[in-house]
Amino acid sequence: MGAISAFGLMGGFWSNQPVRVALAVGGGAALVCAVVGLSTVMRRQAFAGHALADVSGAGGSAAYLLGINPLFGFLGMAAGAAGVMEWAQVRDARERDLLTGVVLGAGLGLAALLLYLDMTVRSVSGAAITVLFGSMFTIPPSIVPVALAVAAAALVASALIFRPLLVSTLSVDLARAQGVSVRTTALIHAMALALAVSLSAMTVGAILSTALLIGPAAAALRVARRPASALVLAALIGLVATWGGIALAYQSYYWTPGRGWPVSFFIVMLIICAYLVASGIARLRAGAPDAPPLSGCQEH
């Protein structure tokens, strides 16, 4: 919180170091989340995406305890949990929902312990709030290159598997017939999801990163008619919400003197507005004969 009050006195938005770092890391996270989120929503893995984010919070708290770079903590835990969920390889949707819940419960239990140790052993009292709700303006600049590299890796992985993943999402049999390795594709997707989620957990916080992952993609899928346009739209919504949220949070310092409003709040609210607008557009169009073909994989 100290940083927020400090930069308000420093004037210019663009010349401000914490703001520039937040814009870079937040933009990268938004872009990756939009792309990975699209396939996550279409594969009905919203709960898994949320669970990974929450579980990665345990890694973030461990990083505080060990005094290492928090990004690596988030990353390690998210990748581990994604690995467990893919390894257990549950086909049945009902069982997958349960398994996700169980992994989430175990991860949160671990987070509870680690945050408690953060507070008692290392006496970092703000760790719980920082890890869970994020603090964009306190990201150290040294993280930027690593964060952007992680974002690039996730984007490349998603681009490589985009078509096979789309096919195997629509029909596993069709994918097999085309010679797609369904298992490998799913595993790569799970790892890309872990990368995306840890990036957004760093920026908007572990329990709010779901908004960045699911919101823009779900909104885009309501109105887009083709995968490519959904991709562009989701990325656009994510970027506008993130950068808009940062700008609003910067402004908010002048609304309530002495205390800025949290960035995460503005980002999530902008994303939810985008979803509601998209739903409104979809409803207006519903009477039209050419309903968006992608909605088929989103409804039910």
Add this chain to the structure above:
Amino acid sequence: MMHAWIVATLVALAAGCVGFFVVARRAAFAAHALPLGAFPGAAAASLMGVNEFWGLAGFSVLGVLAIGQLQRVGRREIASALWLAGALALGVLLLNLSGRYAQSVYGLLFGDLLGIDTTQMAVVAAFSGLTVALVAWVARPLLLDSLSSELASAAGGRASALEFAFLGILALSTAIAVPVVGAMLVFSLMVGPASAARAFTDRPWRALVIAVGICLVTVWSAIALAYLTNWPVGFFVGVLSSFCYVAGRLRGGTTALAQVA
């Protein structure tokens, strides 16, 4: 400590009953989103200076309405995700404005056994009783609807009304559990024991009783371990619940009920 013991027992009774239906209806995400989404209610209550419980209850009701409404537009998981994110964002704002201490935030999220007083105990007892009574009332149609919604609507059940009733019961049972087990871990008390119960029997009602039993054992051991080690109770609830699930899988989740529920 005695208060904590009694309250946790009441919470476990309600959580076991509701957990059975959470597993049968695969509503783990909703069971996670409702209590966690109610968490800003506590922050709002402390801002206005009223009892925490009313804030939690108010936001639980809002959650049921929001998820119910959003479900009409999109899928349930999207509805749960968006409600959760929106509510938590509001919670962050309220926390920021009220300047609550990190320690009390932690207690709300991960549970705090020492902060329970006699009034809270009475409230929890009343609402646990109400939850169990409501479950008993809608149990038959709800189970039928969970196993086969076609059969249920043929038998004259209304799917949307049942879903609403289910979400309502879920909200009720989780709101009372939040101050004890914490908003983050209420749901693991529902998911773990109930999923393990399926491995022991094919009969739904027997599974429900077993789920309640495992729930009680989980909570009691968690409290005892938390007392002995001085570590947070949420940690033990989370870890023991996932042990339940693993034990159930190992014992063989291939009984007939495990196939359908």
